[in-house]
Amino acid sequence: EVQLLESGGGLVQPGGSLRLSCAASGFTFSSYAMSWVRQAPGKGLEWVSAISSSGGSTYYADSVKGRFTMSRDNSKNTLYLQMNSLRAEDTAVYYCAKPRISSWYSFYFDYWGQGTLVTVSS
Amino acid sequence: EIVMTQSPATLSVSPGERATLSCRASQSVSSNLAWYQQKPGQAPRLLIYGASTRVTGIPARFSGSGSGTEFTLTISSLQSEDFAVYCCQQYNDWPPWTFGQGTKVEIK
Numbered sequence: 001e002v003q004l005l006e007s008g009g010g011l012v013q014p015g016g017s018l019r020l021s022c023a024a025s026g027f028t029f030s031s032y033a034m035s036w037v038r039q040a041p042g043k044g045l046e047w048v049s050a051i052s053s054s055g056g057s058t059y060y061a062d063s064v065k066g067r068f069t070m071s072r073d074n075s076k077n078t079l080y081l082q083m084n085s086l087r088a089e090d091t092a093v094y095y096c097a098k099p100r101i102s103s104w105y106s107f108y109f110d111y112w113g114q115g116t117l118v119t120v121s122s
Numbered sequence: 123e124i125v126m127t128q129s130p131a132t133l134s135v136s137p138g139e140r141a142t143l144s145c146r147a148s149q150s151v152s153s154n155l156a157w158y159q160q161k162p163g164q165a166p167r168l169l170i171y172g173a174s175t176r177v178t179g180i181p182a183r184f185s186g187s188g189s190g191t192e193f194t195l196t197i198s199s200l201q202s203e204d205f206a207v208y209c210c211q212q213y214n215d216w217p218p219w220t221f222g223q224g225t226k227v228e229i230k
Contacts, residue, residue, distance in 0.1 A: 035219075044223040045158075045166065045209060059217040095165055107213045108156035110177065112165035 002026040002111045004096050009116030016086050016120070022079040022096030022113055030054075030074040032102040035109065036081050038092035038118075048094070049081065053102055064090075086120045093117050124148050124215050128208075128222035134230040135200050143225045145193040145210035153189045154214035160224070161206045169208075170195065197227070205229055 008020040020036070036048040049070040050059045058070050069082040079096050094116050097109035125148040135141045145155065153173040158166035168177050170186040173193055183198040197204055209224040 037221075045160075045211070045221040047217075047219045047221065050217070050219075061218050100168070100171065104216060105213070106154075106171075107216065107219050108168065108171050108211055109166070110168045112167075114165060 002098065004098060004111060004113035006094065006096055006113040006116040009094065009118045011119045011121065012086055013122050014087060014120055017082070017084045018086065018118060020081040020083065020094055020096075020116060020118070022081075024077045024079065024096075024098070027098065029077040032098055033104065033107070034072065034079050035097045035099065035107070036070060036079075036094055037097050037109070037112075038090075038094045039115075040089075040092040043092075046092070050104075050107065051079070083118070086118075088120050091118060091120050123218055124151060124212050124220050126210055126212055126220050126222035128210060128225045130225060131223070132226045132228060134228050136230045137202060138199050139230075141197040141200055141204075141227055143195040143197075143208055143227070145188075145195070145222050147191045147193075147212055149215070150190045151212040151214035154212060155186075155188070155193050156211045156213065157184075157186055157195045158209050158211065159204075159206045160209065166209070200227070 003025045005023045035050040051070045055072045067085045071080045096113045098111040100110040127146045129144045155173045157170040160166045174186045207224045207226045210222040
């Protein structure tokens with residue numbers, strides 16, 4: 001059974017940093033590109049970042065480019081999102097998501113974690 | 123960036139009735155469109171990909187259609203468990219991969 005378990009969320013002041021983790025199991029993690037998707041309170045889904053199966057390629061939404069860094073450790077089956085210079089508008093539930101097919105051209109998600117809440121507030 | 127626009131924002135439907143949800147892309151996404159269902163406090167659930175292919179285990183009352191810029195999700199006879207938010211996502215042109223803002227299907 002595929003499982004994605006996020007952790008690391010919490011309350012942080014504007015300008016602060018946080019690192020999210022996503023522990024994956026039930027599939028060959030190293031074979032899949034992965035993604036982070038967020039959802040602000042009462043809002044729709046927003047794609048945040050994606051990383052190739054090897055970690056050699058990453059993509060970011062313009063809203064987080066230069067502030068967030070996505071990485072992975074295939075030996076630990078774990079995904080990371082380092083978030084720096086956090087802003088109030090980064091407040092959201094952050095989901096890690098697995099694509100059904102590991103291809104940028106078919107990048108939609110068949111498994112999602114339960115999400116971890118990040119609140120940016122003073 | 124392709125903008126996905128869903129309508130209506132809220133759809134009030136009685137159980138047993140048909141619900142028709144619309145998703146429009148700002149430019150063609152071919153058939154590279156997925157639909158998700160999300161219930162309060164839960165992660166999204168993939169329903170349909172390729173605009174019209176149901177995920178294994180998704181009931182046949184859910185159907186998707188369309189291509190290019192206009193897409194429809196139809197729920198033929200709403201069950202109590204279908205009241206939720208539905209959103210579309212394009213994966214034709216990236217990055218970014220973009221989502222619609224969602225349609226809430228509520229009990230009339």
